[in-house]
Amino acid sequence: MRIIYLDNCATTRVDDEVVDAMLPFLREDFGNPSSPHLLGKRARRAVDAATESVAQLIGADPESLVFTSGATESNNLALLGMFGHDERSPVNAAVCPTDHKSSLSIGRALADRGLDVATMRVGPDGRVDLGHLAGLLDPFSRVATAAWVNSEIGTVQPVARMAALCHDAGALLHVDGAQAAGRIPIDVREADVDTMSVSAHKVHGPKGVGALYVRPEIRHRLRPVLFGGGQYALRSGTIPTHLVVGMGKACELALAGLTAGWQRVRALRATALDLLVAGFPGVRVNGDPDGGVPHVLNVVLPGVRGESLVSSLRSVALSTGSACNSGSQEPSYVLTAIGVPAEDANSSVRICLDPRMSTEDLVLGVELVLERARALADVAVAMHGHHVPHDVPHDVPHGVPHRVPEPLV
Numbered sequence: 001m002r003i004i005y006l007d008n009c010a011t012t013r014v015d016d017e018v019v020d021a022m023l024p025f026l027r028e029d030f031g032n033p034s035s036p037h038l039l040g041k042r043a044r045r046a047v048d049a050a051t052e053s054v055a056q057l058i059g060a061d062p063e064s065l066v067f068t069s070g071a072t073e074s075n076n077l078a079l080l081g082m083f084g085h086d087e088r089s090p091v092n093a094a095v096c097p098t099d100h101k102s103s104l105s106i107g108r109a110l111a112d113r114g115l116d117v118a119t120m121r122v123g124p125d126g127r128v129d130l131g132h133l134a135g136l137l138d139p140f141s142r143v144a145t146a147a148w149v150n151s152e153i154g155t156v157q158p159v160a161r162m163a164a165l166c167h168d169a170g171a172l173l174h175v176d177g178a179q180a181a182g183r184i185p186i187d188v189r190e191a192d193v194d195t196m197s198v199s200a201h202k203v204h205g206p207k208g209v210g211a212l213y214v215r216p217e218i219r220h221r222l223r224p225v226l227f228g229g230g231q232y233a234l235r236s237g238t239i240p241t242h243l244v245v246g247m248g249k250a251c252e253l254a255l256a257g258l259t260a261g262w263q264r265v266r267a268l269r270a271t272a273l274d275l276l277v278a279g280f281p282g283v284r285v286n287g288d289p290d291g292g293v294p295h296v297l298n299v300v301l302p303g304v305r306g307e308s309l310v311s312s313l314r315s316v317a318l319s320t321g322s323a324c325n326s327g328s329q330e331p332s333y334v335l336t337a338i339g340v341p342a343e344d345a346n347s348s349v350r351i352c353l354d355p356r357m358s359t360e361d362l363v364l365g366v367e368l369v370l371e372r373a374r375a376l377a378d379v380a381v382a383m384h385g386h387h388v389p390h391d392v393p394h395d396v397p398h399g400v401p402h403r404v405p406e407p408l409v
């Protein structure tokens with residue numbers, strides 16, 4: 001059965017060119033890149049070339065990258081590596097409440113150790129309140145962390161301004177770039193971020209590989225969390241050549257397609273929104289109506305349980321939010337943090353687009369979603385005897401329906 005895939009924030013299909021680039025390193029070129037012989041040297045050359053491609057995608061020097069198993073490990077390496085084991089309050093960190101669990105749970109682990117961990121304030125658009133962040137920072141602040149692009153609502157954080165605030169206070173800024181690299185232009189040097197995580201499987205690369213960018217000037221402020229052969233000083237473990245090569249190819253393709261991809265996804269988003277607004281009463285958009293990325297479209301379908309909708313569709317794959325939260329009975333903590341009422345949060349679904357998707361598939365997918373949503377809404381009416389109200393005013397002005405992000409320049 002063909003499945004129309006509208007869940008490209010959870011993961012993406014590995015590109016055929018990526019698979020082709022990887023295969024020789026699983027077969028004839030299987031050498032360990034740390035080995036001194038010819039096979040090792042060939043693997044090392046491939047790793048170096050891939051490092052160059054990843055670095056180019058984010059505006060970094062290749063020497064400032066460390067390969068890891070993905071953004072989760074990169075977040076752990078950065079955020080745990082900035083603290084000594086015996087450090088306690090008043091040493092502190094600040095986390096963003098809409099971030100992926102891989103950052104928030106590290107924050108909780110640090111708090112369990114006895115460090116002070118503060119939570120930033122975000123607005124209804126999901127953007128960090130910079131004045132509030134400035135107030136959280138003090139001479140004991142070690143690091144603040146935020147995702148450049150939010151995985152549930154697509155909000156883009158003002159990371160350059162956050163970095164400046166952190167540096168003024170003597171703190172570092174860690175950025176989770178898992179949803180940003182390959183989707184928006186990134187220049188880590190220009191934004192002046194200190195560390196940034198990236199992940200290959202979000203941009204048509206393989207799962208199980210990512211990287212951490214470390215600004216060379218702050219390298220001495222980080223210590224490893226894994227010890228071993230010292231393949232990279234910060235991260236030991238045999239370098240998985242095939243995965244790294246796959247990541248490099250995926251980053252190369254992502255960089256080449258960045259501008260055209262943005263335009264294409266803007267058009268797909270406009271199509272999806274038109275269909276949704278015309279096809280279901282009271283559809284609203286969650287998140288930032290002005291500055292989010294086009295590929296994340298999080299909408300309220302009033303009166304429909306998002307979980308029921310997502311799990312009852314067989315030929316369309318979409319989700320109610322981050323893959324690691326799905327299945328939870330609680331409303332999305334991301335939507336809750338930006339002030340979406342619980343009823344709307346429970347009626348929200350996330351559609352994540354990709355430039356390679358055909359318009360025909362998108363239209364068919366959204367129509368199937370709408371058909372099922374209308375059926376579920378009818379069931380709700382039959383059970384409760386009334387339509388769930390769509391037009392209740394909210395304190396939080398979320399849901400401006402129809403704006404599409406500006407062209408990428």
Ligand SMILES: Cc1ncc(COP(=O)(O)O)c(C=O)c1O
Nearest residue numbers: 070071072100147151178179199
């Ligand atoms: C913002 C963000 N951070 C981190 C991750 C985890 O990435 P990985 O699967 O590479 O560990 C994800 C995706 O699941 C994500 O969307």
